[in-house]
Amino acid sequence: MKIIVLKFGGTSIGSIQRIKKVSKIIKSYSKKYRVIVLSSAMSGTTNKLINMSQKISKNFPDSEYDTLVSAGEQISCSLLAGQLLSNGIKSRSWMGWQIPILTEGSHKYSRIININKTKILRFLKSGGIPIIAGFQGINKDSNITTIGRGGSDSSAIMVAKFLKAERCVIYTDVEGVYTTDPKKLNSAKKIKKISYEEMLEMASLGSKVMQPHSIQDARLNRINIEVKSSFVRKNGTLITKRTNIINNKIITGISSTDNDAKVTLLGVKDRPGIAASIFKPLSKNSINVDMVVQNISSNGKETDLTFTIKSFDLNKTMKIIKRNKNINFKKMIFDKNVSKVSIIGVGMITTPGVTFRMFQALAKNNINIQVISTSEIKISVLINSTKVTKAIKSLHKEFNLEK
Numbered sequence: 371m372k373i374i375v376l377k378f379g380g381t382s383i384g385s386i387q388r389i390k391k392v393s394k395i396i397k398s399y400s401k402k403y404r405v406i407v408l409s410s411a412m413s414g415t416t417n418k419l420i421n422m423s424q425k426i427s428k429n430f431p432d433s434e435y436d437t438l439v440s441a442g443e444q445i446s447c448s449l450l451a452g453q454l455l456s457n458g459i460k461s462r463s464w465m466g467w468q469i470p471i472l473t474e475g476s477h478k479y480s481r482i483i484n485i486n487k488t489k490i491l492r493f494l495k496s497g498g499i500p501i502i503a504g505f506q507g508i509n510k511d512s513n514i515t516t517i518g519r520g521g522s523d524s525s526a527i528m529v530a531k532f533l534k535a536e537r538c539v540i541y542t543d544v545e546g547v548y549t550t551d552p553k554k555l556n557s558a559k560k561i562k563k564i565s566y567e568e569m570l571e572m573a574s575l576g577s578k579v580m581q582p583h584s585i586q587d588a589r590l591n592r593i594n595i596e597v598k599s600s601f602v603r604k605n606g607t608l609i610t611k612r613t614n615i616i617n618n619k620i621i622t623g624i625s626s627t628d629n630d631a632k633v634t635l636l637g638v639k640d641r642p643g644i645a646a647s648i649f650k651p652l653s654k655n656s657i658n659v660d661m662v663v664q665n666i667s668s669n670g671k672e673t674d675l676t677f678t679i680k681s682f683d684l685n686k687t688m689k690i691i692k693r694n695k696n697i698n699f700k701k702m703i704f705d706k707n708v709s710k711v712s713i714i715g716v717g718m719i720t721t722p723g724v725t726f727r728m729f730q731a732l733a734k735n736n737i738n739i740q741v742i743s744t745s746e747i748k749i750s751v752l753i754n755s756t757k758v759t760k761a762i763k764s765l766h767k768e769f770n771l772e773k
């Protein structure tokens with residue numbers, strides 16, 4: 371029998387009633403597959419634990435943080451295994467250290483580098499359903515580690531990789547991945563199949579269905595992922611490699627961000643290395659610069675430079691720039707009311723004219739484009755935040771995503 375990994379997110383197991391419901395879903399797979407379950411903590415638990423640590427100290431030690439927050443998954447996994455056992459199904463909970471799930475890197479942000487399959491395989495062969503704690507592992511010094519918020523998606527993908535599962539099903543509170551945020555546009559459609567590359571763009575650009583790291587892990591290891599709801603019985607979205615997808619659409623989805631800020635430096639003294647001088651101190655302070663445009667200077671001496679950052683980094687960014695003695699400019703202006711809207715699709719690689727169609731659709735709706743950036747499968751524009759819904763609506767229509 372093939373192995374399948376089922377991962378349940380916090381809301382899917384958010385109450386005892388939900389845990390009972392989920393145990394039925396698990397059972398329904400057990401006739402066809404050897405099932406491995408990965409669980410996150412019950413919704414709200416991880417936050418509660420973090421809050422407690424913050425009351426002790428704002429600088430609560432990272433190593434104890436990991437031991438503390440990993441407790442959330444211990445609760446949910448034992449409840450789930452207990453539920454299965456009382457239904458007469460052989461099951462057992464496994465914490466990361468018991469397997470072990472070996473991680474590397476610093477506390478709070480470790481990475482899974484190996485998963486020992488011996489015990490899990492033996493348990494599967496004996497007919498048991500292992501319930502494995504997501505989000506946690508152990509390092510070579512035997513310390514408990516965690517792998518970053520939302521990390522149980524990654525745990526599931528890595529378990530699927532090391533145990534050679536046929537697929538990994540991510541059970542969550544949404545029905546799948548949509549062409550755009552259904553809260554912003556009610557004609558948004560569920561996508562049947564999407565490639566890893568497209569999903570990565572959608573995830574990192576703001577569609578909060580799965581943690582972006584986990585999609586990268588799945589892409590590198592070619593793990594098929596199905597995202598579906600544990601609340602309704604409907605097909606979800608399959609995230610897979612490009613060659614598994616036949617799609618007649620040029621664009622697969624549209625995403626938008628809502629906390630960007632734009633900074634413009636006017637009259638920057640132009641010389642080789644100027645861009646590096648501006649951005650080096652920003653990167654040193656972990657400020658993520660996203661879109662950048664630099665004009666060619668008309669007189670060869672001065673130029674204007676615009677870039678975007680997250681709005682919570684705006685004050686820090688302005689301070690760093692003012693303090694920077696290596697650059698010379700006339701004036702700094704900023705705008706917090708900007709959003710990035712992106713169209714994403716592998717179809718654009720082979721289809722000419724996509725950029726034009728996007729710009730024309732926005733122009734027809736009187737939406738001014740402030741900054742543009744592109745990659746092989748994505749075109750992003752920066753626009754005024756008040757126009758986001760209108761932009762999404764017009765682009766959704768332009769690229770026939772409602773059908």
Ligand code: ASP
Nearest residue numbers: 410411416519520521522
């Ligand atoms: N329980 C962890 C968190 O809340 C991991 C997860 O949910 O994936 O971040």
Ligand code: MG
Nearest residue numbers: 379380410520
């Ligand atoms: Mg979660």
